[in-house]
Amino acid sequence: DSGVTQTPKHLITATGQRVTLRCSPRSGDLSVYWYQQSLDQGLQFLIQYYNGEERAKGNILERFSAQQFPDLHSELNLSSLELGDSALYFCASSSRPGQLAFFGQGTRLTVV
Amino acid sequence: GQQVMQIPQYQHVQEGEDFTTYCNSSTTLSNIQWYKQRPGGHPVFLIQLVKSGEVKKQKRLTFQFGEAKKNSSLHITATQTTDVGTYFCAGHVNSGGSNYKLTFGKGTLLTVNP
Numbered sequence: 001d002s003g004v005t006q007t008p009k010h011l012i013t014a015t016g017q018r019v020t021l022r023c024s025p026r027s028g029d030l031s032v033y034w035y036q037q038s039l040d041q042g043l044q045f046l047i048q049y050y051n052g053e054e055r056a057k058g059n060i061l062e063r064f065s066a067q068q069f070p071d072l073h074s075e076l077n078l079s080s081l082e083l084g085d086s087a088l089y090f091c092a093s094s095s096r097p098g099q100l101a102f103f104g105q106g107t108r109l110t111v112v
Numbered sequence: 113g114q115q116v117m118q119i120p121q122y123q124h125v126q127e128g129e130d131f132t133t134y135c136n137s138s139t140t141l142s143n144i145q146w147y148k149q150r151p152g153g154h155p156v157f158l159i160q161l162v163k164s165g166e167v168k169k170q171k172r173l174t175f176q177f178g179e180a181k182k183n184s185s186l187h188i189t190a191t192q193t194t195d196v197g198t199y200f201c202a203g204h205v206n207s208g209g210s211n212y213k214l215t216f217g218k219g220t221l222l223t224v225n226p
Contacts, residue, residue: 043155090154098204098206100145
């Protein structure tokens with residue numbers, strides 16, 4: 001158990017809908033990363049937060065947004081969902097940027 | 113942008129054979145991390161290398177970080193069926209101040225024939 005908790009584990013939704021994925025980092029970790037993993041693209045970095053502030057942005061679509069709350073949990077919001085958004089979404093946390101990251105078990109999103 | 117390339121994409125070996133995966137970055141890395149992901153699982157942290165030319169060993173696994181901090185390798189001696197999975201390297205690049213971006217290679221899927 002990495003100590004990073006992601007909910008829900010599975011999510012099935014229709015195209016055009018909006019979903020929210022939640023991540024609770026390891027106790028004491030201030031930095032949260034979000035990744036998208038699909039079969040053909042590997043682990044794609046989406047966005048990183050540190051102590052509530054956005055620190056780095058990757059290949060995150062405009063339809064996607066995220067935030068980190070004062071209690072350090074983070075949410076990834078995906079809207080206007082398309083079939084191609086079906087993937088595993090991982091959250092990882094580290095004590096601070098540049099340090100080793102621990103991954104949650106992921107949320108498997110299926111858009112139908 | 114910064115890219116981390118990893119080869120090979122797939123490797124199939126007989127149990128007992130050695131295995132190596134290579135990672136190469138287009139920019140100098142602050143550090144490099146290696147992860148293993150079992151089928152259906154999540155990436156699990158294996159090790160972090162920080163210093164130029166660093167070599168670390170974990171039982172049958174040997175990790176190296178290049179002198180220029182742009183490449184790394186993971187070598188497994190005498191593979192076992194429990195080594196099956198995808199091995200990812202991930203590099204931290206400083207994108208300004210205390211901002212870092214952790215970029216993953218596409219991984220090497222290792223399968224082992226018993």
